[in-house]
Amino acid sequence: MHSTRTLQRVAVLTVTYNSHNILPGMLASLPHGADCTVIDNNSTDHAALLNVVRQYDARLIRNNKNVGFGTACNIGAAHTETEFFLFLNPDARLEAGALEALVIAADTHRDAVAFNPAISGTNGRPYFKRGSVLLPKREKLPSGWPETDCRVPVLSGAALFVRRTAFEAVGGFDPAIFLYHEDDDLALRLRTQCGPLMFVRAARVMHDAGNSTTRSSQLAAFKAFHMGQSRIYALRKHKRTGAERKALISAFWQRVSPVALISARKRAKQTAFLRGVLGAMQNKAGP
Template sequence: MQDLLNELTLVTITYNSAEVLPAHIASLRNSASAALPRWIVVDNASTDATDAIVEANSDCVEMLKSSKNVGFGSACNLGIQASNTRYVMVLNPDTELSESAIDQLLTELKNRCAAIAGPALEPEKDQSVISAPWLVGAVLLFDTQLMNPVGYFDEQFFLYEEDKDICKCANDAGLKVIHCRNVSIPHVGGGSTLRTKTVNQFIHFHKGRSYVLYARKHGLGEKHIQAYLKKNAKRRLIALFTFGGRRYRRAQAKIAGVKSVI
């Protein structure tokens, strides 16, 4: 890890992530054999104990706090802008880090001259490294020297599709995006924020909204958007007649997200 100190910055994005953040920080602290690289926690105006957790770990992480929730991609951009290293890794706070995994992912990125690399988010038998159309945003490693001309996250995506979009933009620019299945950085999934009914509605609203924004940005056509609307309208109707309240609210929120754009 010592060799990484001058060339890597870690950026973890938090929003009311106090339940998972301590384990996230401890996973790397406990596995590191040397001093950690610079590590920035970009917080989207959390109201839970996130600030206190970062303060308690101020020997290895620093806080960059937004005055409001600006969304995942915008928060990533803040962290990337605050870094001063060639390589930047953006992270969800419900990922389990290790010195060896970070070292291996960075090695793959550099050896293959890739602009973006992502690991397996759970251990896989397939140990290949392949070119990918897109990667899940839970862990993304960037070579900023290659990515700076392309740019980073499109801030019109508040939540969802921003990872798919940035990878497509890199691929369209002729850069390499690689999925390193031989590197495992486990991701709990859905553990970044406590899932209340309000949070779930918020999440599915932005799933619908971001779907339309992505479809329009990349020329998928209005037929795709109308098909998405019809699919969720059907799901809503079925949920209504089968007393599936949760499924009804998910479909309703996605429809509302679509309509907020169109």
């Protein structure tokens, strides 16, 4: 059972883009009385989204253009005054007691600044972000959830619980990252500048990954392009310039793979990823 005091300490923030079909499941999973703000990146399903938001007594902030995931999160955070933020994907679901477990962990580990719950897929398998392309391989953790609460090298943005003071101290999400790797970047800045990152075993979240928006070849290509752009930008920002060449080689081989040659959707996606990588590498004005 969640106390009113616990709920008053946390703002749940979720970013949507044509996500009205998947959003009700996430909103329904929140404890009654939870403070939730939906930040919409100029979706075309505004009327349907508004109905969902009203049904679950959430707040809606509608951007007049798609500003990207991180910037939308920053906008939502600026409209709240709580001690903690829970950035939660619209295709995620809190299990019973998850929010309370995160608050308890934050109160117990006062030196830690940001936390991930135990995230699983719809098949029940653990989804654990054990490393990052922005970190050396030696920091990569074993697969599967740790048995107990522990410090981790990086966090997933699918369900990211963070102290407001730390979030504001590092300037929030980097607005230069439109989509992808913004969670890695934020987590590493939090770890370097503010304090440890932690995994919380008792907090459980289910993530229906990849279903926050309707799938299409056009959208897949759009996302892949920005992943390529963000990959190079973030590698440079975190002084992983030696990994740029590996990213380019990987993008090339994905483009000429048999799967990409057979599937038009995969081909469009991998072509866009390669374009994103090449475009970012040619941009000398990066970080």
